[in-house]
Amino acid sequence: MRRLIALLLLLCAGMARAHEIGTTQVRLDLGADHRWTAVVTTFPTALLNRLEAEAGRPLSRDLTAARVQEILPGFAAAIARHADIRFDGQAVPVTARLSRVDMPDDVMLPSTVELTLSGPIPDTARAVTWRYELVSSTYAVVFSDGTGGAPATQWLEGDADSKPFALSVNAPPAIPGQIIAQYLQLGFLHILPQGLDHILFVLGIFLLTTKPRPILIQVTAFTIAHSVTLGLTLYGVISLPPRIVEPLIALSVAYVAIENVVAGTLTPWRPAVVFGFGLLHGMGFAGVLTELRLSRADVVPALVSFNAGIELAQLTIIGAAYLAFALWHRNKPWYRRRFVVPSSLAIAATGLFWTAQRIAG
Amino acid sequence: MKTCLAAVAALFATAAAAHDFWIEPSTFHPTPGTAVGVGLRVGEYFIGDPVKRQSSAIERFLVRQADGEQAVGGADNIDPAGFLRADGRETAVIGYSGGGAYLEMPPDRFAVYLRLYGLDWVVAEREKRGESARPGRERFYRCAKALLTGARGAAAASRPLGFAYEIVPDDDPTRRREPFGGHLLSDGKPMAGAVIGAYLQGEPSIRLETRTDSAGAFRFDLPKAGVWLIRSVHMERAGMFDRNDWNSRWASLTFEQPEGAR
Numbered sequence: 246m247r248r249l250i251a252l253l254l255l256l257c258a259g260m261a262r263a264h265e266i267g268t269t270q271v272r273l274d275l276g277a278d279h280r281w282t283a284v285v286t287t288f289p290t291a292l293l294n295r296l297e298a299e300a301g302r303p304l305s306r307d308l309t310a311a312r313v314q315e316i317l318p319g320f321a322a323a324i325a326r327h328a329d330i331r332f333d334g335q336a337v338p339v340t341a342r343l344s345r346v347d348m349p350d351d352v353m354l355p356s357t358v359e360l361t362l363s364g365p366i367p368d369t370a371r372a373v374t375w376r377y378e379l380v381s382s383t384y385a386v387v388f389s390d391g392t393g394g395a396p397a398t399q400w401l402e403g404d405a406d407s408k409p410f411a412l413s414v415n416a417p418p419a420i421p422g423q424i425i426a427q428y429l430q431l432g433f434l435h436i437l438p439q440g441l442d443h444i445l446f447v448l449g450i451f452l453l454t455t456k457p458r459p460i461l462i463q464v465t466a467f468t469i470a471h472s473v474t475l476g477l478t479l480y481g482v483i484s485l486p487p488r489i490v491e492p493l494i495a496l497s498v499a500y501v502a503i504e505n506v507v508a509g510t511l512t513p514w515r516p517a518v519v520f521g522f523g524l525l526h527g528m529g530f531a532g533v534l535t536e537l538r539l540s541r542a543d544v545v546p547a548l549v550s551f552n553a554g555i556e557l558a559q560l561t562i563i564g565a566a567y568l569a570f571a572l573w574h575r576n577k578p579w580y581r582r583r584f585v586v587p588s589s590l591a592i593a594a595t596g597l598f599w600t601a602q603r604i605a606g
Numbered sequence: 607m608k609t610c611l612a613a614v615a616a617l618f619a620t621a622a623a624a625h626d627f628w629i630e631p632s633t634f635h636p637t638p639g640t641a642v643g644v645g646l647r648v649g650e651y652f653i654g655d656p657v658k659r660q661s662s663a664i665e666r667f668l669v670r671q672a673d674g675e676q677a678v679g680g681a682d683n684i685d686p687a688g689f690l691r692a693d694g695r696e697t698a699v700i701g702y703s704g705g706g707a708y709l710e711m712p713p714d715r716f717a718v719y720l721r722l723y724g725l726d727w728v729v730a731e732r733e734k735r736g737e738s739a740r741p742g743r744e745r746f747y748r749c750a751k752a753l754l755t756g757a758r759g760a761a762a763a764s765r766p767l768g769f770a771y772e773i774v775p776d777d778d779p780t781r782r783r784e785p786f787g788g789h790l791l792s793d794g795k796p797m798a799g800a801v802i803g804a805y806l807q808g809e810p811s812i813r814l815e816t817r818t819d820s821a822g823a824f825r826f827d828l829p830k831a832g833v834w835l836i837r838s839v840h841m842e843r844a845g846m847f848d849r850n851d852w853n854s855r856w857a858s859l860t861f862e863q864p865e866g867a868r
Contacts, residue, residue, distance in 0.1 A: 264707045265627070265648050265663075267655040268685050287655075288685075294653045294808075304653075304808045352632035352643040355656065355685045381625055382648050382655040383707075402709055403625070 264400065267382025268355055273330075273375055275366060275412060276391045281330065281337075281373070282363045287380060289313050289348060289358040295379055296320040310348040313358060317343050327378040328362050329406075332370035339364045372409035380404065424543055425550040432554020435530065437561060442498055442599060443526060445592045447562045449501035450519065452585050452592075455567070455575040459511040464559060466516045470523025471530060472552050478531035479548060490528045492603040497522035499596030505589040509581065530555065625709075626650055627657075627856050628835050629700055629752035632686065634780075634862035636754055638694030643686035644669075644678055646702065646750070651813070652805040652835045659687035664704040666769075670762045671698035671754075678702075697753055697760040697778050701767040705748040708850055716742025723839050724801030724815075728852065731843075743850040744841075747771075753861035755780040766791055771855035773802075773836055776823075779861050787825045789818075790838055790857065796822025800838050807833035831865040 269287040276282065293316060294304045300323070305316065324341040331337070345359040366373075375386050381403045389396045394413030401407055436443050450463045477483045500522070504515065534551060574580050625648050632643040647654025659680045667678045671693040678688035678700065692698060711719070717738070720728045732738050749769035763778035769791075776787040786804070790797040802824045804814040809830070818824045818838075828834060837858040844853045 265625075265646075265657045265705070266660065266683075267648065267657055269655060291647075291649060291653055291655045298651070298653065298810045304810070306808055353641065353686065353689060380655055381650065382657055402711075405711075 264383040264402070267380065267384055268357065269380045269382060269384040271375070271377065271384065271386040272389060273373070273386055273410075274389045274391060275373065275410075279366045279368065280363060281366050282361060283328070283330070283375070284344070285328075285360040285362060285377065286357050287360070289317075289346060289356055291381075292324075292358060292379055293317060293320070296323050299323065308348065310346040313346045313348065314343065317346075317358065324360060324379065325362065329374075329376040329378075330362075330364060331374045331376075332367050333372060334374075335367070337364045337367070366412075370412055372411045374409050375399075375401075375407040376404060377401075378404040424546050428547040428550040429554040429557070432530075432551035433558045433561075434554075435551075436555055436558035440558075442494055442596075443529075443559075444562055445498045445595060446494075446501060446522070446526065447559050448566060449498060449505060449589065449592055451563045451566050451571075452502070452505050452589050453509075453515070454511060455571045460563065462511070462516050463519045464563070466520040467523040467526070468552075468556060468559075470520045471527030471555070474524045474527030475530050475534070475552065476527075476548055478528050479534055479544065483528070485528055487529075487532065488603075490525055492600050493525045494522075494529050495596050495599035495603055497525060497596075499593045499600060502589040502593035502596060506586055506593070509585075625746075626652075626654070626835070626837050626858065627705075627748045627750055628652075628654065628837065628858040628860050629702055629750045630654065630860065631700065631752055631754060634752075634755055634833055634860075636692035636694055638692065638757075640692045640694065642690050642692050642754065644680075644688035644690060644700055644752075645686045651810040652807050653810065656685035657687060658683050658685050663706065664702070666701060666703045666767075668767070669698055669700045670767075672696045672756070672760070692754060692756075694756055696756040696758045697763045697780050698756060699760075699762050699767065700752045700754065701769065702750045703748065703767075703769045705746055705856075708743075708745050710741050710743050712741055713739055716744075720841075724817075725839070725841050728841050737851065742852070744852045744854055745844065745848070745850040746854040746856060748856050748858075750856075750858045750860075752859070753778070753780050755862055755864070766794065768794065769857070771797075771838070771840055771857040773838060773857045773859040775859065775861075779834075779863055781864070783828075783831055783863055783865070785825055785827045786834070786836070786863070787823065788836070788859075789822045790824065791822060792840060792855070796820075797838075797840065798822055800840055802826075802836060802838045804828065805835045805837075806830055807835070828863060831863050833860065833862045835860050 271283055271285050273281060273283045290308055293313060297304050321341045325339040328339045329336060330339060339362055341360055341362045344361045348356040383400055383402050385398050385400055386407055387396060387398050388410040390413055392413050397410060399407050451460060453459060474483065570584060627648050630645040630647045636642050646657040648657050649655055659682055661682050667688055669676055669678055669690050672695040673693050678690050680688040717729050747770065749771045753763055759778035759781045764775050766772055766774050770793055772791045774789050774791060779786050790800055790802065798818055798820045800818045802816050802818060804826045806812045814826050816824050816826065835858060839854055839856050841852050841854040844850045
């Protein structure tokens with residue numbers, strides 16, 4: 246088992262690490278009036294020095310707000326050339342102007358400059374991509390669809406191209422059957438194989454007992470709970486930040502596994518505890534759906550089919566575990582000692598490790 | 607040493623994929639008691655964007671000055687990434703190590719970037735492995751240092767901080783104008799044959815480049831006084847369980863060399 250835990254730790258060690266997030270931010274508004282506007286907030290010295298270097302001019306040092314306001318408008322055309330906005334792959338003309346400069350004397354406060362870029366949106370445009378070449382750090386672009394679609398945020402590395410952002414106004418009408426199939430698959434894949442923490446939680450539920458009734462009670466409690474919070478989170482009724490939800494989900498994995506070792510039977514409080522943890526997992530599931538920018542008309546079928554996909558994945562996990570081991574060995578005297586306890590301890594160790602890792606950030 | 611004074615336009619034509627990392631304090635010569643903002647910068651040719659502080663990415667962030675070693679404090683998601691109160695009595699050393707950021711870029715841009723940093727052997731290795739047409743997948747780690755000029759020099763300026771990849775000057779370069787010599791260490795051992803670059807702040811056309819000798823030593827005849835960035839990158843193949851194919855380590859040192867005759 247030590248090897249198993251070591252392997253799990255090794256696999257987790259290389260998981261997502263921090264990017265070098267800078268002070269640049271972009272908000273790209275796609276208006277219903279067939280015009281787009283991008284507000285770029287960025288660091289004035291780097292912006293101006295890059296433009297000066299490109300133009301072969303001496304670089305400005307010790308800049309003040311007044312100096313930036315004097316020099317930067319002369320580079321408006323150059324700034325526009327470094328912004329590449331494409332609708333369905335076709336570049337559109339860009340105009341740029343300086344909107345605001347904020348350079349406090351206090352070295353503890355950041356300096357920023359705000360640029361406003363704008364241009365036309367072709368009548369038949371379906372999707373837009375963004376690229377801005379005057380930044381080296383990681384930054385966020387918030388796409389805001391004034392034609393009725395939901396906003397979306399993309400993180401870009403320096404001058405990388407964004408992924409296409411679909412405009413709702415010219416989007417082809419969605420076919421209900423396609424949405425159901427798409428979200429059923431998404432829900433299933435979100436658990437199996439992508440949701441290792443959810444898989445271990447379900448295995449924790451299964452390991453408590455091989456009797457169908459206790460498993461059914463726990464799975465039902467979990468399902469009702471995560472369905473409730475998934476829906477409420479998606480509609481914005483409740484909201485908890487991932488830095489709280491994610492460690493608690495990891496802790497829930499450890500809890501069910503530890504209780505398997507300590508109690509060994511379905512305690513009266515276990516369904517209630519599983520229900521409580523299900524509420525947390527539902528908020529975790531909601532993250533993936535909110536990132537997908539569902540239009541309002543698609544929310545209900547997507548929600549129902551996504552939930553169905555999750556249930557299908559959970560039943561698959563329990564069924565596979567039962568067929569692989571419990572079916573053949575559940576009545577053996579050593580079943581609990583050699584299978585349930587070591588497996589639960591491995592799950593508990595993994596859950597505790599994740600808890601610490603997620604709290605540490 | 608090979609010195610290269612290239613045209614600015616040509617430099618920026620290949621800037622897209624490069625990403626140096628350095629420490630840029632609000633002042634390089636603080637008077638005693640001055641509050642100093644410690645900015646982290648990512649960019650190219652010594653023109654950089656601020657990087658916000660992220661505790662999760664920091665391994666060490668410290669300052670060594672006359673009154674001892676302290677952690678550089680700060681608040682997450684804020685630029686400057688750190689703040690310190692300068693002692694000012696002698697040269698202070700600021701150190702930052704951390705990172706682990708992941709980057710993926712198209713194969714052609716990855717190759718340009720590798721050649722730009724003297725990593726032609728990685729290009730050859732990718733060809734050998736049949737990866738030339740695949741995106742470059744890299745995780746990079748940062749080891750940046752800066753020297754703050756004090757009333758007198760400090761032996762600490764030429765002592766390693768113990769970073770995984772580190773540029774260590776032979777003498778305190780903030781005292782007087784003289785050729786800049788130093789050693790490059792990888793896991794505390796001399797790193798031979800690595801490319802070292804030097805850039806002067808405000809003059810991106812000045813780009814000096816050399817390679818370390820068998821003892822990890824290098825030397826630059828810095829042509830002007832001012833704030834200098836010395837930097838090096840080392841790349842190695844990632845492990846089989848990694849999402850990335852390559853791990854890179856970036857070392858940098860920033861300091862202000864004073865005016866004055868040699």
